[in-house]
Amino acid sequence: MATPTYVALATTTLSGTDAEIVFSSIPATYRDLVLVANFSRDNVSVSHDYIKLNTSTADFTNVQLFGNGSAAYSATESVNRVSTYTVTTGRIYNVILTIMDYSATDKHKTILSRYNKDNAGVGVFAVRWAQTTAVNSVSFYVTSGNFEVGSTFSLYGIEA
Amino acid sequence: MSMTLIEHIEVGSGGAASITFMNVGDIPSDYTDLLIVMSVRCTDTDFAALIFQFNGSSTGYSARNLTNKNGSAVSGTWTTATSNSITGGRLADGWITSSGQTASTFSSASFYIPNYRSSVAKSFSLDTTGENNGTGIGQELIAGLWTGTDPITSITLTPQSSTDFVQYSSATLYGITAGSDGVTTVS
Numbered sequence: 001m002a003t004p005t006y007v008a009l010a011t012t013t014l015s016g017t018d019a020e021i022v023f024s025s026i027p028a029t030y031r032d033l034v035l036v037a038n039f040s041r042d043n044v045s046v047s048h049d050y051i052k053l054n055t056s057t058a059d060f061t062n063v064q065l066f067g068n069g070s071a072a073y074s075a076t077e078s079v080n081r082v083s084t085y086t087v088t089t090g091r092i093y094n095v096i097l098t099i100m101d102y103s104a105t106d107k108h109k110t111i112l113s114r115y116n117k118d119n120a121g122v123g124v125f126a127v128r129w130a131q132t133t134a135v136n137s138v139s140f141y142v143t144s145g146n147f148e149v150g151s152t153f154s155l156y157g158i159e160a
Numbered sequence: 161m162s163m164t165l166i167e168h169i170e171v172g173s174g175g176a177a178s179i180t181f182m183n184v185g186d187i188p189s190d191y192t193d194l195l196i197v198m199s200v201r202c203t204d205t206d207f208a209a210l211i212f213q214f215n216g217s218s219t220g221y222s223a224r225n226l227t228n229k230n231g232s233a234v235s236g237t238w239t240t241a242t243s244n245s246i247t248g249g250r251l252a253d254g255w256i257t258s259s260g261q262t263a264s265t266f267s268s269a270s271f272y273i274p275n276y277r278s279s280v281a282k283s284f285s286l287d288t289t290g291e292n293n294g295t296g297i298g299q300e301l302i303a304g305l306w307t308g309t310d311p312i313t314s315i316t317l318t319p320q321s322s323t324d325f326v327q328y329s330s331a332t333l334y335g336i337t338a339g340s341d342g343v344t345t346v347s
Contacts, residue, residue, distance in 0.1 A: 006163035008339035010346040011192070024345045036193060036338075038274035038283060067226035067301075092283040092305065094274050116285045116303030122224040124301065152275055153346070154192065154338035156162060 005159035006034070014151045017042065020141035021153045028103035028134055030157030035097040035138060038152045041087045043145025048081040049095055051127070052139035053109065059130040066123025082125050082140075083115035090148065093117045095140075098158075102135040109135060162337040164191065169331050175203060175324035179317045181333045186313035189277050191335030194312070196271040200329040202319035204258040207290055207298065209320040212271075214282070216314065220307035227300045255288050255298060256319055259326075262293035266329065277311040 007030065010023055026033070037049070050057070060080035066073055068085065083095050095115040102109060111127035140153060166187065169179050179200075181187055187194070202208050257267040269288040276282060286302040315333070319325060 006336055007341065008162040008337060009341045009344040011338035011340065012346045022347050024347070026344050027341070036272075036274055036336075065226065067224060069224045072226055092275075092281050093303075094272075094283045094285055096272060096285060114285060114287070114301070116224075116283060118222045118224055118283065118303045118305035120224065122226050122301050122303035150278075150280065152192075152338075155344060155346070156336075156338075157341075 007157040007159065009155045009157050011152065011154040014147055014149050017146035017148055019146045020139055021147070022137060022139045023155045024137040026102075026136050026138065026155070027157070028136070030103070031101065031160035032158040033099040033102050033135075033138065034156045034158060035099070035140060036154045036156070037095045037097075037140055038092065039094070040090050040092055040148040040151060041142060041145055042089055042148050043142070044086055044089055046142055046144045047084050047086050048143070049083040049115070050080050050141050050143065051082050051097065051111065052080065052141070053129050053131075053135045054133060054137055055139070056129070056131065060127060061130070062125045062127045064123060064125050066121055068121040082111070082113035082127060083117075084123065085117045085121035087117060088119060091119065097140075099135065099138065105132050105134050107132060162339060164335045164337065166333040166335050171325045171327055171329040173327050175326050176329070177318065177322070177324050179325060179329070179331045181315045187276070187315070187333070188335065189311060190337070192275065192338040193336040194273040194276045195334040195336055196315065196331055197334070198269040198271070198317070198331045199266045200331065201257045201266045201326045202323045202329075203326060204256070204260075204319060204321055204323040206258055206260045208256040208258050208323060210256055211318040211320060213316045214306050214308060214312045214314070215310060216316065217306070217308055221304060223302050223304040225300055225302050228298060255290050255300060257291050258323070261291070265291040265293055267291055273312065279309050281305055281307045281309065282312065
């Protein structure tokens with residue numbers, strides 16, 4: 001592996017439940033961003049985790065490959081989802097997002113989401129945000145219910 | 161620097177029955193997450209599974225896998241995702257490149273373990289690919305959980321069937337430290 005280049009930007013461990021984690025004022029000095037979400041959720045009926053870039057929920061598309069333990073699937077969507085599968089309350093899952101060339105102003109942004117829900121499903125989303133604006137904030141959120149106490153969310157800058 | 165090399169292990173001549181982080185002492189508690197990058201091959205006669213154990217534990221693991229296991233064609237497809245109890249942390253069969261495959265080919269993997277010091281269960285992410293010069297290649301994504309509530313202080317990697325890792329197999333353990341740059345905010 002090349003010279004280690006992870007730089008810690010911000011992190012939080014929830015002391016109360018929260019539905020949306022917002023990283024703001026992200027410096028434009030790195031090549032890529034990595035967001036590591038290690039969490040549990042309190043709503044078992046909600047399948048998806050979502051992302052906003054610069055508070056935008058528009059202009060997202062994705063291509064998915066995922067499996068639930070008995071079959072494999074693929075899908076495409078035009079929404080800002082980064083994972084699927086419902087959860088078990090109190091069970092720990094993780095989603096690892098890599099946001100490539102986030103500060104570029106000459107290209108659409110691409111995101112690789114690798115998500116892990118051991119008792120529900122595993123998969124990968126290739127996400128496109130069809131805007132050329134530099135990204136200075138990233139939100140990770142659910143549309144119903146909350147992330148539970150003790151969930152952790154950390155953002156890193158990757159130097160090229 | 162929030163990514164730190166903890167230990168790199170390269171198997172010497174004669175092979176090794178297992179790779180253990182740490183052989184001496186415990187994995188330091190100074191970090192937030194752990195990352196293991198592996199390049200390994202073993203002496204089994206065909207693709208072999210990997211047994212991994214946290215703190216020497218062989219219980220409490222569960223996983224969902226998404227696997228492309230292509231034993232006969234170059235252009236494989238994602239065929240199935242199988243429930244895998246991974247007793248003892250056993251990956252789905254057929255990941256580690258073995259003596260039955262093309263010489264000098266090694267399989268690779270990236271193994272990410274968030275919050276390894278937590279006092280609750282540990283969720284982890286594992287991406288693997290075997291190699292055999294175009295045939296019989298397999299890839300796998302694994303979503304795993306270990307229900308152990310002690311901090312992870314050791315990780316042992318072992319080929320199945322009591323075979324050995326061959327010379328030049330390697331595994332590297334990194335610590336990832338979360339924190340603040342004083343500029344970025346989180347709310």
